Amino acid sequence: DIQMTQSSSSFSVSLGDRVTITCKASEDIYNRLAWYQQKPGNAPRLLISGATSLETGVPSRFSGSGSGKDYTLSITSLQTEDVATYYCQQYWSTPHTFGGGTKLEIK
Amino acid sequence: VQLQQSGAELVRPGASVKISCKAFGYTFTNHHINWVKQRPGQGLDWIGYINPYNDYTSYNQKFKGKATLTVDKSSSTAYMELSSLTSEDSAVYYCARSNGNYLYFDYWGQGTTLTVSS
Numbered sequence: 001d002i003q004m005t006q007s008s009s010s011f012s013v014s015l016g017d018r019v020t021i022t023c024k025a026s027e028d029i030y031n032r033l034a035w036y037q038q039k040p041g042n043a044p045r046l047l048i049s050g051a052t053s054l055e056t057g058v059p060s061r062f063s064g065s066g067s068g069k070d071y072t073l074s075i076t077s078l079q080t081e082d083v084a085t086y087y088c089q090q091y092w093s094t095p096h097t098f099g100g101g102t103k104l105e106i107k
Numbered sequence: 108v109q110l111q112q113s114g115a116e117l118v119r120p121g122a123s124v125k126i127s128c129k130a131f132g133y134t135f136t137n138h139h140i141n142w143v144k145q146r147p148g149q150g151l152d153w154i155g156y157i158n159p160y161n162d163y164t165s166y167n168q169k170f171k172g173k174a175t176l177t178v179d180k181s182s183s184t185a186y187m188e189l190s191s192l193t194s195e196d197s198a199v200y201y202c203a204r205s206n207g208n209y210l211y212f213d214y215w216g217q218g219t220t221l222t223v224s225s
Contacts, residue, residue, distance in 0.1 A: 001168075034211035036151075043201055043215040044151065050209070087151055091210040095167040096141070098151040 002026050002090050006099035012107045019075040021102045023088035028068050032092035035064055035073045038101075039084045047086075048073065078104070108132040110140075110202050110216035117222045122192055126219045128185040128202030135183035136160040139205035141212055142176065142187045146198045156205065157185060192223045 003026040013019055023033070031051040036044035046055050048064040051071055061076045075082055083106055088099040113127040128140060142154040155166035157176040164176050173196070175188045189196055200219050203212035 032209070032211075036212075043218055044203075044212075045215070046211065046213050049206070049211045049213075055213075089151075089153075089211065094153075094165050095155075096153045096210065098153065101150045 001095055002029060002093060002097055004088055004090055004097050004099040006086075006088060006102045008102050009100060010103040010105060012105050013078055014107050015078055015080060017078045019078055019082075019104065021073040021086050021088075023066075023071045023073070023099050025069045025071075025090055029090040029092040031067060032090055033064070033066065033071045034089045034091060035062075036087045036089065037082075037084045038087065044087065080106075108204070108214045110204060110214055112200075112202060112216040112219045115220040115222070117224065118192055119225055120193055120223055123188060123190045124192065124221060125186055125188045126200055126202075126221070128187075128216050130183045130185070130204070133204075135178075136180060138207055139210070140176075140178070140185040141203045141205060142174065143201045143203060143212075144170075144198045145201065145218075154187070154200075156210075159185065189221070192221075194223050197221060197223045 005024045033051040035048040038044040052064045063074050065072045085101045085103045087101045109131040111129045118124045136159045139156045141156040144152040154170045154174050157164045159178045177186045202216040204214045206213045
């Protein structure tokens with residue numbers, strides 16, 4: 001199974017900050033990487049697929065980058081509504097494993 | 108596109124439960140349906156998927172024998188049956204649709220809360 005590691009389980013951030021969340025796969029996943037946002041009590045929401053493709057309706061302050069085993073989700077100028085937990089997921093092979101999640105909290 | 112899941116369940120240990128996920132707004136047989144488990148305060152765990160076109164299933168090894176995935180094409184509904192329930196099965200279960208060409212999850216159900224308790 002491919003292991004997905006998000007190095008930070010939580011972040012304390014300030015509104016307006018630039019935030020970078022990292023995700024590392026245990027092997028090359030050929031950009032088959034998605035990012036999801038989950039707010040308390042809600043289902044996850046797809047933000048980015050293919051490592052870099054922003055889904056329709058997702059604000060442009062979100063972006064994804066990376067290749068091979070290493071991937072990044074960036075949020076420029078953090079807004080109140082961005083406070084959530086973010087998960088990466090590989091869909092290169094089954095089981096389609098998720099990272100452990102990174103929770104953003106306001107300082 | 109919408110995935111509508113069945114309501115919360117309270118079930119006794121040792122029993123089984125069947126959760127449903129009804130699809131609206133797209134051709135049901137064109138997209139896999141996945142199931143994902145989330146224990147309270149924990150992350151996301153992929154259980155498996157079913158291809159409604161041909162009933163092909165793929166399971167995460169850790170859920171083999173625990174979960175059984177089926178579909179009813181006539182009603183565009185996917186089902187997940189969980190058997191021999193224990194407290195470790197208490198969780199929110201989500202269904203999620205796979206994108207047609209790739210396998211990321213583009214639409215999710217609202218989740219079904221399962222509580223296993225005597």
